[in-house]
Amino acid sequence: MNIGIFTDCYYPQINGVVTSVMMLQEELEKRGHNVTIITVKVPHHIEEQENVIRIKSIPIIRMNEFRLGIPFNVPLIKMIKSLKLDLVHTHTEFSVGLLGKYMARVLGIPLVHTYHTMYEDYTHYIYNLKYGQRVVKKMVAKGSKIYTKKYSCIIAPTDKTLVSLRRYGIKNDIHILPTGIDIDKFAKLEADNSAIAALRKSHSIEESDFVLLSLGRISKEKNLEFLLEQLPELIKVHKHLKLVIVGDGPYLNQLLKKCDELSLHKHVIFVGRVPYEEIGQYYKMADIFVSASYTETQGLTIIEAMASNLGVVVYDDTNVQGIVMEGESGRLFTTQAELKHQISDAINHPSKTKAMRKRGLEIVQSLSKESYAENAEKIYNLLVEKHM
Structure with a gap:
């Protein structure tokens, strides 16, 4: 099958959408499919991959790490037509996604969309005043319904996303398909590896230190x-x-200021952006992974941490239901008091943490990248057969 994946987010960016797209691309190609990525050009990045088409782009105001494609031109459309696509899969609601929708309509082929981001949790980037947020959130819901109307089906990473999409009034077929990860990449790295010891030393982390790890985009939400x-x-x-x-x-700057206010400079280490192929070492050098985010659609970093045999302390949200179970595969919190208690409990009871780590590793085996691609392929085949 010839598959076109249309996304505004792709390498060298590092975020959950990029991980999802790259895992899907890699595993679909292993299964014999031809996958072409249509995405934005990134300044100073030299494309080394085959089957990647990059289009002119501009930075998004107030979110400069993201870029908006300028997709509609005759040579680009001719190039995409020459791919003889059987199916279009979009991973963005913005310009490159609109291009994907247009190409699917022109080519008369099935159109799939993965809804990665709960935009109602990000409305402060659009309208940063307290009053009027309800109206903006309603506009986001209506916009999502309009955008997805013509899709053959929608993929939701979790039940949390599906419930929200139904609340928006979206009536398309929706398949729940969690993004998979490279289980082996995280599970096989040894914690006593000399590279990990060197990594701890480079950040002035002593052998006696208990390390909490937060990994991901540094944003308000x-x-x-x-x-x-x-x-x-x-x-x-x-x-x-x-x-x-x-x-x-x-x-980032707000967090640096907060660290100064709280005199935390000896206890908080800001590493900065790390290449995806190196993040496994950071999971292995830590003692506990912590996530206070309440806006995740799935929370890939949580799953990666569990695959790394790392204990997790995470915000109790519906996206982790069935994955992080209190006292069984991790620790959950919603309040300040609960967060402090859970971190202290992890420090004071290592044997309990060890048992949770073991159970967590068992649970995430079902979230492999192989399973992800296999289930995506089933959806694709179903849609292509219906379209014949």
């Missing part, structure tokens, strides 16, 4: 400020506690 505010009290009791924050984003 990731709720990292909530985590930082709990550290002073935790450090009073656990003096060797350190928080390592891996990632970059628009909220």
